[in-house]
Amino acid sequence: MARMTGPLLSMTARGMIAGRYVFGDDKTRQVMRYNWPGPKTITAVQAPYQQLHGWLTHVISYIKQQRPHLNDGMDDDYQMLRTIAGRRDRWNDFVRRAVIGPDHATLTSIKANWDSLTDAQRDAWDSAAATLAPSLTAYTGKAPPGWPEPVFSVGSCWYLYCWTAYLTALIPTPPTPDP
Incomplete structure (x- = not known):
């Protein structure tokens, strides 16, 4: 095992590396290379949730902008x-928790x-x-290979926003099928 000396030891000890650096031995001296693994592929199980998260993110951006x-x-x-x-909670995380629900049940x-x-x-x-x-x-939104791109109309985004307002207690009644 390579000896840990100098700044490498202190960086490892403080947890600053966080798995992004790869240690190797280059002819008896220790070297450190930056390693960025790139995006992970999305599985068929994750794809529908990714599309729903994109829909919710679009609505959250609309609220802020x-x-x-x-x-x-x-x-x-x-x-x-x-x-x-x-003060202790970020508003968009609060909205995500309220709308996504346990195991994506509410958003689904x-x-x-x-x-x-x-x-x-x-x-x-x-209208x-x-x-x-x-x-x-x-x-x-973007879709993983083999999945159709998710397209949510303006009406569906407004429908999700009305549900968001209800689930976060901005409005007292849930949206009805007819706006």
Whole structure:
């Protein structure tokens, strides 16, 4: 085993390397090379969750950038979410925990609810989004090889946002199939 001396020992002892460096022996002297393994491939089990997470991330970005006012007091939803989350919690992590639920159950249920809507109801959500959230855009995410790209319409993003507002206590009633 190579001797650990000097800065390598202190870096290892403090945990600064975190598995990104590879140690080797280059003709009796120790060398340290940077190793970045690259992205990990997504499995078929993970793919649907990755697509749902992208959908939720798109809605969270909309909340922060466009500052919608869906709550009863017509206050800034972003500021209200920061207040509800409190000082010790990041507001977007608070939103993710509320919307994703245990084992992705809540987010998967919201997606299943959207899929069960009729075409007329989806069109109604699209037109409501165009009226109430004109800056909200559709989401087209990346997909792993062999999976179709997830495409979420403006109406589905607005539907998810309304569920987000309900699950984080911004609005008192859950969204109905008809907006």
